[in-house]
Amino acid sequence: MTQSPSPRPAFASWLSTGNSITQQFMAIGGRPDVVSLAGGLPASEIYPVEAIAAAQERALTRWGTQILEYGAIEGLPALRAAIAERFSAATGRRFGPENVLLTTGAMQGLDLVGKTLVDPGELILSQFPTYLGALDAWRPRMPRYERLDWSLEAPGQDAALRQAKFVYAVPNYSNPTGVLVPQDQRAALLDKVEAAGTWLLEDDPYLPLQFDGPAGPSLLAHHAQRHPNGAYAGPVIYLGTLSKSLAPGLRVGWVVAEASLIATLALAKQSTDIASSLLTQAIALEMIESNFEAQHIPKIVATYRERRDALCAAATTHLSDWFEWEVPPGGMFVWMRAKDEAIDTDALYTHALAENVAFVPSSVFDPSGALKSAMRVNFTRSPPEVLVEGVLRLERAVRRLLAERPGRAA
Amino acid sequence: MTQSPSPRPAFASWLSTGNSITQQFMAIGGRPDVVSLAGGLPASEIYPVEAIAAAQERALTRWGTQILEYGAIEGLPALRAAIAERFSAATGRRFGPENVLLTTGAMQGLDLVGKTLVDPGELILSQFPTYLGALDAWRPRMPRYERLDWSLEAPGQDAALRQAKFVYAVPNYSNPTGVLVPQDQRAALLDKVEAAGTWLLEDDPYLPLQFDGPAGPSLLAHHAQRHPNGAYAGPVIYLGTLSKSLAPGLRVGWVVAEASLIATLALAKQSTDIASSLLTQAIALEMIESNFEAQHIPKIVATYRERRDALCAAATTHLSDWFEWEVPPGGMFVWMRAKDEAIDTDALYTHALAENVAFVPSSVFDPSGALKSAMRVNFTRSPPEVLVEGVLRLERAVRRLLAERPGRAA
Numbered sequence: 139m140t141q142s143p144s145p146r147p148a149f150a151s152w153l154s155t156g157n158s159i160t161q162q163f164m165a166i167g168g169r170p171d172v173v174s175l176a177g178g179l180p181a182s183e184i185y186p187v188e189a190i191a192a193a194q195e196r197a198l199t200r201w202g203t204q205i206l207e208y209g210a211i212e213g214l215p216a217l218r219a220a221i222a223e224r225f226s227a228a229t230g231r232r233f234g235p236e237n238v239l240l241t242t243g244a245m246q247g248l249d250l251v252g253k254t255l256v257d258p259g260e261l262i263l264s265q266f267p268t269y270l271g272a273l274d275a276w277r278p279r280m281p282r283y284e285r286l287d288w289s290l291e292a293p294g295q296d297a298a299l300r301q302a303k304f305v306y307a308v309p310n311y312s313n314p315t316g317v318l319v320p321q322d323q324r325a326a327l328l329d330k331v332e333a334a335g336t337w338l339l340e341d342d343p344y345l346p347l348q349f350d351g352p353a354g355p356s357l358l359a360h361h362a363q364r365h366p367n368g369a370y371a372g373p374v375i376y377l378g379t380l381s382k383s384l385a386p387g388l389r390v391g392w393v394v395a396e397a398s399l400i401a402t403l404a405l406a407k408q409s410t411d412i413a414s415s416l417l418t419q420a421i422a423l424e425m426i427e428s429n430f431e432a433q434h435i436p437k438i439v440a441t442y443r444e445r446r447d448a449l450c451a452a453a454t455t456h457l458s459d460w461f462e463w464e465v466p467p468g469g470m471f472v473w474m475r476a477k478d479e480a481i482d483t484d485a486l487y488t489h490a491l492a493e494n495v496a497f498v499p500s501s502v503f504d505p506s507g508a509l510k511s512a513m514r515v516n517f518t519r520s521p522p523e524v525l526v527e528g529v530l531r532l533e534r535a536v537r538r539l540l541a542e543r544p545g546r547a548a
Numbered sequence: 549m550t551q552s553p554s555p556r557p558a559f560a561s562w563l564s565t566g567n568s569i570t571q572q573f574m575a576i577g578g579r580p581d582v583v584s585l586a587g588g589l590p591a592s593e594i595y596p597v598e599a600i601a602a603a604q605e606r607a608l609t610r611w612g613t614q615i616l617e618y619g620a621i622e623g624l625p626a627l628r629a630a631i632a633e634r635f636s637a638a639t640g641r642r643f644g645p646e647n648v649l650l651t652t653g654a655m656q657g658l659d660l661v662g663k664t665l666v667d668p669g670e671l672i673l674s675q676f677p678t679y680l681g682a683l684d685a686w687r688p689r690m691p692r693y694e695r696l697d698w699s700l701e702a703p704g705q706d707a708a709l710r711q712a713k714f715v716y717a718v719p720n721y722s723n724p725t726g727v728l729v730p731q732d733q734r735a736a737l738l739d740k741v742e743a744a745g746t747w748l749l750e751d752d753p754y755l756p757l758q759f760d761g762p763a764g765p766s767l768l769a770h771h772a773q774r775h776p777n778g779a780y781a782g783p784v785i786y787l788g789t790l791s792k793s794l795a796p797g798l799r800v801g802w803v804v805a806e807a808s809l810i811a812t813l814a815l816a817k818q819s820t821d822i823a824s825s826l827l828t829q830a831i832a833l834e835m836i837e838s839n840f841e842a843q844h845i846p847k848i849v850a851t852y853r854e855r856r857d858a859l860c861a862a863a864t865t866h867l868s869d870w871f872e873w874e875v876p877p878g879g880m881f882v883w884m885r886a887k888d889e890a891i892d893t894d895a896l897y898t899h900a901l902a903e904n905v906a907f908v909p910s911s912v913f914d915p916s917g918a919l920k921s922a923m924r925v926n927f928t929r930s931p932p933e934v935l936v937e938g939v940l941r942l943e944r945a946v947r948r949l950l951a952e953r954p955g956r957a958a
Binding site: 145146147149150151153179182183185187190191194195198199202203204205206207208241242243245246249253254255256257258271274275277278279302303304335336337373381385386387388389402405406408409410411412413414415416417418421 | 555556557559560561563589592593595597600601604605608609612613614615616617618619651652653655656659663664665666667668681684685687688689712713714745746747783791795796797798799812815816818819820821822823824825826827828831
């Protein structure tokens with residue numbers, strides 16, 4: 139019998155807007171000849187392998203068959219309680235386990251929030267440029283976007299706040315810009331959100347990565363200060379993760395929110411994967427209870443601070459004729475904006491690959507793809523000498539780009 | 549400041565059709581006074597704790613930081629290769645790692661297939677009564693359903709096959725009915741699917757649980773026999789899992805399909821959770837490579853066979869006046885159909901809870917909720933003496949139900 143099947147049914151319509159950029163970057167990350175400044179990956183050499191080995195042994199001894207079951211959908215109760223305790227301490231108001239849903243990384247929190255709140259065509263008010271993974275997570279829900287202006291002065295912000303299903307904000311060391319949003323802007327956004335009666339999704343993966351002093355209160359903490367008593371009933375939906383403070387391979391993240399929303403998100407999670415692994419959640423619990431995580435973070439911070447400084451110093455020498463940036467006070471990225479109109483970072487990317495260096499062009503951080511004048515440069519994944527080599531290659535890539543466009547180059 | 553937020557935006561529309569039945573059953577499962585015949589849970593006392601403890605130690609020693617990274621989205625390459633090898637051996641044609649996507653249990657495979665193939669209002673042709681988790685997984689995609697008739701003789705089947713985005717089939721020991729679909733019906737369905745040019749989703753979680761002889765070739769194997777050469781390009785999308793042969797808490801499942809579909813499912817997975825934990829996938833790999841899984845399955849089968857027989861024997865004594873069933877040749881469930889019109893299993897469920905026994909009424913296995921004459925009874929979770937006690941309580945519940953309806957009872 140020969141194989142001549144009929145054409146098969148088409149994929150769902152959201153896939154026609156899909157992208158494979160993250161996959162491309164992950165593939166590039168595996169090429170030893172390429173200096174990748176592209177990904178948002180931690181320094182793998184400081185993943186705490188021995189501590190995790192000890193924690194997994196303790197976890198299975200402690201819990202036995204209990205952590206080999208299907209979840210609770212909401213996650214291991216003892217870890218939910220530990221995360222609630224963490225946020226009670228950080229915000230000065232009580233959160234309980236009923237306010238916590240454990241997820242497969244913070245990424246699953248993004249997926250579940252989109253699934254729970256958004257029908258096709260509905261509005262998300264988001265800062266832009268924004269996290270590519272969030273756009274990916276919400277693409278199957280087919281939302282439309284408007285841009286959150288943190289100054290709240292842009293025309294139409296109040297109307298957009300009233301229409302939006304939620305506001306998406308990354309106040310701490312945002313991806314891709316590295317910006318730490320000032321506290322007065324956080325307070326003002328919360329005012330507007332409370333007045334408009336919408337949800338406020340606070341994505342906070344970079345919280346542990348504070349290089350130059352404390353990040354200050356989260357949006358969740360701002361709300362808690364205003365409403366310190368009773369069951370939490372605020373608009374903030376807070377996403378956190380252990381991917382930056384321990385290791386992304388644990389795939390342990392969490393949502394903190396009002397209990398009724400947590401229950402609805404849990405229904406959405408049930409229909410997504412029934413439950414995440416309790417085994418990895420129990421390992422995470424050991425790492426938190428033993429205080430290992432708290433002791434490990436300063437080591438990560440010291441490593442990344444040195445890398446940030448090395449990258450920025452090299453860039454000042456080799457790239458500042460064409461780019462400008464602020465030194466980020468935390469996080470994983472430097473956001474370099476072209477001074478020169480001749481530099482289109484999509485075009486630069488091709489030359490960069492030819493020079494065996496990768497970054498992320500700004501166009502991917504915008505649903506329209508229109509922003510072509512900046513690039514995101516990661517400094518956490520590679521040691522200083524590799525970062526410096528990456529910057530040298532970037533310089534050569536810029537010179538190639540400009541040489542190709544003699545009529546426009548400065 | 550007092551808290552008087554505006555009403556917040558509504559949840560996505562699919563949630564108005566949602567259910568919390570699985571959560572209810574999980575909660576009941578935690579009550580020691582209740583004999584739960586409701587869930588689809590394995591016998592936790594035979595989860596291989598010691599073997600998993602040894603495997604997790606070997607895995608971290610073997611892979612180190614590599615399994616603490618974000619995935620590959622598609623999963624640990626060595627486990628993808630091992631699963632591909634398993635299906636090459638089972639079907640007699642080559643599958644490669646490119647044909648395998650690792651998922652958070654088979655449940656995530658259901659979610660990803662829905663996300664990838666279905667737009668709102670599109671058709672899924674499914675056997676009914678069907679797996680509640682599949683209905684849950686696809687609810688956010690808002691499909692419509694028609695009923696697959698395994699005899700393929702029902703009016704409109706050919707038209708439905710041509711319109712359907714995919715056919716959903718559970719040929720081995722289906723949930724909830726326990727039916728093992730005969731090989732000639734499998735071959736005939738594959739004929740129709742190939743003629744219609746649609747996808748065929750084969751969900752096979754119960755494959756290891758063969759009590760009375762082999763299940764015979766899967767739909768995937770049927771297709772492989774017809775098209776033994778070249779890259780796999782068939783319509784079958786096969787879902788498997790380690791939840792029944794090792795432990796559900798590993799959350800390791802897989803999709804086997806043509807490579808281009810796997811790549812698209814991986815894009816959908818990336819936007820769902822970036823990747824599953826490589827740590828649990830590496831544990832799974834150790835359990836497979838060491839041949840532990842293969843050696844463990846006969847122990848599970850022997851345990852479940854004894855339980856099935858104990859349940860069915862007790863039911864013959866205590867329930868056969870009111871219910872009839874086939875003894876299932878595998879899987880986890882007996883599907884008991886009321887002989888008596890006076891027995892509405894939704895109503896029976898209330899009396900059962902009053903007698904501290906739980907089952908799953910048939911209404912939840914149908915998107916219309918109209919099927920009220922049967923119940924799904926699980927026999928894998930509890931030892932024989934508990935199953936017998938559960939049946940005694942069910943008998944009392946039936947008597948209570950009939951006593952309440954003297955006008956209709958036989």
